[in-house]
Amino acid sequence: MGSINQKIVTFLMFEGQAEAAMNFYISLFDDSEVVSISRYGANEAGAEGSIIHAAFKLQGQTFMCIDSSVKHGFTFTPAISLYVNCDTEAEIDRVFAALSEGGSVLMPLGAYPFSKKFGWVADKYGVTWQLTITDN
Incomplete structure (x- = not known):
């Protein structure tokens, strides 16, 4: 996962769209990049190839994301x-x-x-x- 030297990092949980969202976001801002990606393998909790954990930077600020292997009764809200x-x-x-x-x-x-x-x-x-x- 590498070292993240930002004390507080926004963490986004998706259900199968983490990589597409991350790539979309980095395409919008300068000084943005994928820092690291770990993927589920065969016979693991999540869909094979989906993201266990990824870190990316937008305008130099670090974010993290995941494809949750668990279906949740919630998603993102405009409250944040x-x-x-x-x-x-x-x-x-x-x-x-x-x-x-x-x-x-x-x-x-x-x-x-x-x-x-x-x-x-x-x-x-x-x-x-x-x-x-x-x-x-």
Whole structure:
């Protein structure tokens, strides 16, 4: 698994879509990469080839994910979301469009009293993202 030198790491639990979600997320942000992947083998608890544990970086920040081998009665909720400070209009527009595809918009991209440009979206995997543009 390697050494993760970030004290608190967001851990995302999927049921069979961890690798697709991880690869999608790293495609959206600069300085992003898969750090490590461990997979279930034949005759193990999870589906062969699915992820026991993976670590990846988004914009240099470490996240972890798993494909749970157990069916749970819960999934992601908008009560917790990833909050992204975008540097440019082009970045917020691009990331919001990509995350919205196949997902659902909770707050459309636009001006709000707390941000000149903000949007909140649940992506196609159920993870919610709040995007804002950084005032420079």
